[in-house]
Amino acid sequence: MSRTVFYARVSVDDQTIAHQRTQAESAGFVIDEVVADDGVSGVFTTLAERPQGRRLFDMLRRGDVLVVRWVDRLGRSYTDVTEAIRAFMARGVIVRTVINNMTFDGATADPIQMAVRDALIGFMAATAQAQAEATKEAQRAGINHAKGREGAYRGRKPSYSGSQLETVCAMQSQGATVATIAKATGLSRQTIYRIVGSPIEAYIVLERWNK
Incomplete structure (x- = not known):
């Protein structure tokens, strides 16, 4: 059975995990589980280097949905963000953002749609x-x-x-x-x-x- 996992990362005092979750739920997301890294920089650590970020790669399976406030919660590096999203898509995980309600998955086989999707991922990561x-x-x-x-x-x-x-x-x-x-x-x-x-x-x- 698929599940919706919300990942939050906070690095400064005026951000809170609870606030990020409230934003997601207010946008209509029904969250089954919250995974969060508190007080962790997205500049100096990749997603896989963070304790809870690493956990995402272990727990998410095909059909699961990963929700983040925006792609900067995954990381602040172009390479880190693009590689993380592509890794999740490759295993059949759907990545969605609260801001602008973007959806990224690996379902399409159409080369034009793939190109547009990848370009958008790259732009957001940049x-x-x-x-x-x-x-x-x-x-x-x-x-x-x-x-x-x-x-x-x-x-x-x-x-x-x-x-x-x-x-x-x-x-x-x-x-x-x-x-x-x-x-x-x-x-x-x-x-x-x-x-x-x-x-x-x-x-x-x-x-x-x-x-």
Whole structure:
């Protein structure tokens, strides 16, 4: 009997496993089991290197459905994400995302459909890595300078959390409208326009307050 497994990964304080599961269930997913890695980076570890990520490869069978909030929960590396999704598809596992409700499986034999599917997987994986690199660039280029001496003025506190920032970037990269992103995140359109206009600056501001 097939089952639906939700995989969550959290690496910062303002993300929670419970929140990711609530998002999935609110989107209509009926989850049989939750597998989660808490406090684990997707930049420095591959899915197979994480304790619970490794467990996914052991437990998932043909016909099972693997649900993730977005592909960046699987990893922040293009190679890691694409290889993981292809490995699951090869064993007959269906991979679905909460954001944009994407579905990836190995059912089709049509070369055109396969090409479109693989191109989309590659694009989403590349976006996940680009977001991670933007975060690192923000840390290198501006955080230390922006923080300055202890007690220095940090500007207005951001109205978004780390998970909201990731969701905005992910949905925007997939072509979602500002109205759709606002509904999904609860953020104002003005905030979303500001994030989309300068995502690196948005990361810098958030890190400045997370000191």
